Amino acid sequence: MEQFFQPQDLRAIAPELALTVFGLGLLVLDLIVPDKRKLGYWALAGVASAAILLFLNRNLDAATAYGGQVVVDPFADYFKLMFLLATGLTVGLSMRYLDVEGEQHGEYYALLLFAVMGMMFMAGGADMVTLYIGLETMAIATYVLVGFLRRRPRSNEASIKYFLLGAFSSGVLLYGMSLLYGISGSTNLVEIADALSRRGADPVSLIAMITVSAGMFFKIGAVPFHQWTPDAYEGAPTSVTAFMSVAVKAASFAMLLRIFLIGIGPLREQWVPVLAAVAVTTITLGNIAALRQTNVKRLLAYSSISHAGFVLLGLIAGNRTGMVAVVLYLFIYTFMNLGAWGVVVALRRGNVIGENVEDLNGLYSRNPVAAVAMLIFMLSLAGIPPTAGFIAKYHLFAAVIETGHVNVAVVAALNVAIGLYYYMRLVVAMFMAEPSEAGSVGFSRGVTSVLVITLALTILIGVYPDWFINLAQDATATLPVF
Amino acid sequence: MVSLEHYLILSVVLFTIGVIGVLSRRNILIILMSIELMMNAVNINLIAFSNQLQDVIGQVFAVFVIVVAAAEAAVGLGIVIAMFSNKETVNVGEIDLMKW
Numbered sequence: 001m002e003q004f005f006q007p008q009d010l011r012a013i014a015p016e017l018a019l020t021v022f023g024l025g026l027l028v029l030d031l032i033v034p035d036k037r038k039l040g041y042w043a044l045a046g047v048a049s050a051a052i053l054l055f056l057n058r059n060l061d062a063a064t065a066y067g068g069q070v071v072v073d074p075f076a077d078y079f080k081l082m083f084l085l086a087t088g089l090t091v092g093l094s095m096r097y098l099d100v101e102g103e104q105h106g107e108y109y110a111l112l113l114f115a116v117m118g119m120m121f122m123a124g125g126a127d128m129v130t131l132y133i134g135l136e137t138m139a140i141a142t143y144v145l146v147g148f149l150r151r152r153p154r155s156n157e158a159s160i161k162y163f164l165l166g167a168f169s170s171g172v173l174l175y176g177m178s179l180l181y182g183i184s185g186s187t188n189l190v191e192i193a194d195a196l197s198r199r200g201a202d203p204v205s206l207i208a209m210i211t212v213s214a215g216m217f218f219k220i221g222a223v224p225f226h227q228w229t230p231d232a233y234e235g236a237p238t239s240v241t242a243f244m245s246v247a248v249k250a251a252s253f254a255m256l257l258r259i260f261l262i263g264i265g266p267l268r269e270q271w272v273p274v275l276a277a278v279a280v281t282t283i284t285l286g287n288i289a290a291l292r293q294t295n296v297k298r299l300l301a302y303s304s305i306s307h308a309g310f311v312l313l314g315l316i317a318g319n320r321t322g323m324v325a326v327v328l329y330l331f332i333y334t335f336m337n338l339g340a341w342g343v344v345v346a347l348r349r350g351n352v353i354g355e356n357v358e359d360l361n362g363l364y365s366r367n368p369v370a371a372v373a374m375l376i377f378m379l380s381l382a383g384i385p386p387t388a389g390f391i392a393k394y395h396l397f398a399a400v401i402e403t404g405h406v407n408v409a410v411v412a413a414l415n416v417a418i419g420l421y422y423y424m425r426l427v428v429a430m431f432m433a434e435p436s437e438a439g440s441v442g443f444s445r446g447v448t449s450v451l452v453i454t455l456a457l458t459i460l461i462g463v464y465p466d467w468f469i470n471l472a473q474d475a476t477a478t479l480p481v482f
Numbered sequence: 483m484v485s486l487e488h489y490l491i492l493s494v495v496l497f498t499i500g501v502i503g504v505l506s507r508r509n510i511l512i513i514l515m516s517i518e519l520m521m522n523a524v525n526i527n528l529i530a531f532s533n534q535l536q537d538v539i540g541q542v543f544a545v546f547v548i549v550v551a552a553a554e555a556a557v558g559l560g561i562v563i564a565m566f567s568n569k570e571t572v573n574v575g576e577i578d579l580m581k582w
Contacts, residue, residue, distance in 0.1 A: 129543050136550045140557050147561050156565035157577050163558050164513055164574075168504050170554075171520035174547060175497055178527035185535045187543060231580045 004067045012065035012072050013124075014057060015050040015080060016117050022046025023113035030106025040095040040446075043109035047088045047116075054080055064126065068188055071126040075327075078475035079123035079254045082331055086247040087116045089338050089450045093345045094239040096444035100348055101237060103149055112243065115141035119251035128177045128187040128263075131255050135173075135219070139166050142248055146236040158235025165218065165228040173215025179208035180263065189263040197266035209267050212259060213274060219252035220308045223282040230289075233301035234355075238348060241297060242341030245304045246334040253311060253330055260315060261480055268318065268482055276316050280411050282309030287418040296344055297355050299422060300337075303381060306419065307333055310396060313412060317399035323476035325395035328469060332388040332461055336380040339454030343374045346447045360426055362435025370443065371430045373455050378423040380458050383416050388461035395469075489530035497523035510562055510572045514555065521551045 010017065026042055033039060060072045090112065098104040118137025125131035143166065147159025181187055183205060184195030196205055214225065221229040233241045264271065286306030293299035311333075314326035347354030364371040380389035393416065400409045443451070461468050496519055503516025525544045532540025562572060569576070 129539075129546055132543075133546060133550065136554070140553055143557055143561065147564060150564045151568070153565075153568045154579050156561065156568055157579050159561045160510065160565055160574075160577060163561055164504070164510070164517075167514075167517045167554055167558065168520070170550075171497075171500065171517055171524065174521065174524040175527070178493075178524045178531065178543075181528060181540055181543065182531035182534075185531075185537055187539055234580055 006065075009065035009070075011057065012060060012063055012070060014053040015084075016120050018050045018053050019046055019113045019117040019120075022049065023110045023117070026106050026110040026113065030110070033106070036104040036106060037095055037099065039106045039109050040091050043091050043113060044088060046113050047084050047091070050116075051081070051084045054084070066130075069127045069130045070121070070124050072124060073478050074475045075254075075257075075478060076120075076124035078327060078331075078471065079250065080120050082250055082334055083116050083119045083123070083247050086243065086250070086334050086338060087112055089342075089453065090239055090243040090247070092446040092450040093242055093338075093342055094237075095446045097237065097239045097345050097348060101149055101152075103237070108145070108148060111141045111145050115145070115243075116247065119247060119254075122251045123254040125255070125258065126189055126262075128180065128189070128192075131258065132170075132174065132177065135252075135255060136170065138248065138251055139170070142240075142244060145240045145243070146232055148237050148240065152235075154235040155237065156235075158232045161228055162232035162236075165225075169215050169218030169225065172211050172218070176208045176211030176213075176215060179204060180212065183208065189258060192263045193265050196264060201267055201270050205267060206270060209264050209271060210274075212264065213271060216252065216256045216259065217278060220249060220256060220311075221305050222278050222308055222312065223285045223305070224278075226282065226286070226305050229305055230298045230301040233304070234295060234297045238297065238341065238345045238355075241301075242338055242345065245300070245341065246337050249304065249308065250330045250334060253308075253326070257315070257326065257479070265480055265482075272316055272318070275312055276405065276408055279309045279312035279316060280408060282306065282312065283412055283415045284309075287415050287422070290422045291418065293422075294357055295355050296357055296360065296426065299357070299426070300340060300344070303419070303422070304337065306415065307337075307381075310393070310412065313396050313400050313405075313408065316405060316408060317396075317403040318482040319399060319403055320476070320481050321395060321402055322399035323479050323481060324469065324472045325392070325399045327475050328395055328472040329392040331468065331472065332380075332392040332458075335454045335457040335461075336377050336387070336389055339373065339451060339458060340377040340381065342447055342450045342454065343370055343377070346370065346443045346451075347441065349441075357426065357429050358433075358436055360429045361433035363430040363441070366435055367441040367443070370441065370451070373451050374430060375427055376455060376458060378427055380462070382420040382423045384420070386459075386462045388458045388465070391461060391465045391469075486530055486534045489526055493523045493526040493530070496520075496526065508573050508575050510574055513574070514558055514562075518551060518555065521547055 063072045115138045118134045121134030143163045146162050147155050149155035180192050184192040218225040283306045286302050290299050290302035311329050314322040380387035383389045383393035500516045500520035504513050528540040528544040
C-alpha cells in the first residue's frame, strides 16, 4: 500500500485549507469585530485567496493526493471555480440582506466557507469516503444556514424539513455505498467500476445502484425525491436559497457525475432508463407545479427542480457533447439563477417581505434597471437567444438528439414552452401591472455588483460562448464517455 | 457459526425498521432515532464486509459514519430546540406553515 500522506499532498488541497483557515478566523473575528457586516469582506478575502491558490494549482492536473483519495483534475478545478464564484456572489447578496433580517452574525460567513470546503471535496473526491465526508460537511453547514433566521418559524420549519430528509437520504446513499464496498472490497471509484464490470448486473449490484441513485436524486432535488426543495427554498433566508440553488446543487451534480460515470459506470445500461424516467418526470412536474405558484421563491424553487431534470438529460446522452452540456449548463445556471435571486433579495426591505409575485408589480416604473435585468434572467432561464440559457439548452438538446433519445428531447422541448409561460408571468407583473406601492426601489452596493456581474456573464456567454465551451470541454476531457 | 449472510440480513432488517420509522412516525425525536438506526445498519454492513474481505477500509469508513452521525445529531437537535422555542412542538404533523 502506498504511503497515505506526503507533504506535497497539502498543496493539492491548498484551496480547501485556505477556506478552512478563513472560516475558523471568521469565528474568532466574530468575537472581536463589533461591526459584523465587515466580516463579509473577510469572507470575500477567503474566497479570493482560495481562488488564487486554485489558479496556482492549475498545473497539478490529474495529480492524486492522500493515497488516491483526492484527485486534482480539470473537472474538479472547473467545479471549484464555479463554487467560489457562486460563494463570492452570495456574500455580496448577503451583507445587506442580513442587516434587514436582523441576523448579521459572523457564523453565517464561516458556515458558507465551510460548506464550500465540503463542496470542493465532493468535486475532487475519487473515493467514496472522501465524497461522503465532503457531502456531509456541505450538508450540515447548509442545514444551519437554512435555519439561520432562528426567530422566524418559517426558517426553523424549512431547516427541520431539509435536515430530516437530507439525513434520511444520506442514510439511503450510505447503504448503497456499503454494498458497493462489499462488492468490490474497495472504496475507490475506479476499483468499484472494475469490480462491477467483472461482476455484471446481479441483484446486489442493482440494489446498490438503486440506493445510491436514490440518495443522489434526493440531493439534486429530482422527482420523486423533490418534496423538500420548495419548502426549504421558501423558508430559508433568500441569500441562502440563492446559494443552495446554485452551489449546493452544482456540488451534488459533481458528485453524481463522478459516481455515475466512474463508480457505477459499468451499469450504464441499467441506469439510463431509470435516469431517463426521472429526468422527464422531474422536468415536467417541476414546470407544472411552478405554473400555479404565487410565491416567487417557491416558483423559482420549482423552476430549479425542472432545471435539475434538464441537466440529467446530458448524462442520459452520455457522449462527449452531453458531458460538455452538463457542466456548461451548471456554469451558466449559476449566473442566471443567482441574478434572478439577487433581484428577489433586493426586494426584501424593512417591513416588505417581497416574496409574492404581486411584490414585483410595476417594478419597471420603480426601478427600470432591475426590471430589465430580471427580464434578461427570465429569458435566459427559459432558454431564449441571445442569452446564455439558450446556449446551455442548445447543447443539451444537441447531445440528446445525437444519441437518438428523440422522445426525451420532444418532452423536454415542450417543457421549454411551459417554462416560458411562468417566467413570463413574472415579466408581465414587472412591466404591465400597476405598482402596489409608490416610490423607487434602491439596491445596495453588494446587490448591484452581483447583478452587474451575473448580467454581464449571462449576456457574454450568450453572444460569445466559445471561450466557455472550451473551458467545459477541457473540464470533461478526462471523463469517460459511452 | 455466524456468517456474512447473517450480518447482512440483520443490517437489512435494521435498515428497513429505520426507513419505516422515518416514514411513519410523527415525532421528530423518534425520526432522528430511526435515521440513526439506518446509519448503524450501514455500519454493520461495512464491518461485516471488512471482516469478510480482511480489509481495514470498511472499519475506517464505519468510524467516519459514526463521527458524521454524531455531528448530524448535534445539529439536528439544535434545530429542533430552535423550532421548539418558537412553536413548542416536536410533531412533524404540526410543522405546516408551508405545504409539506
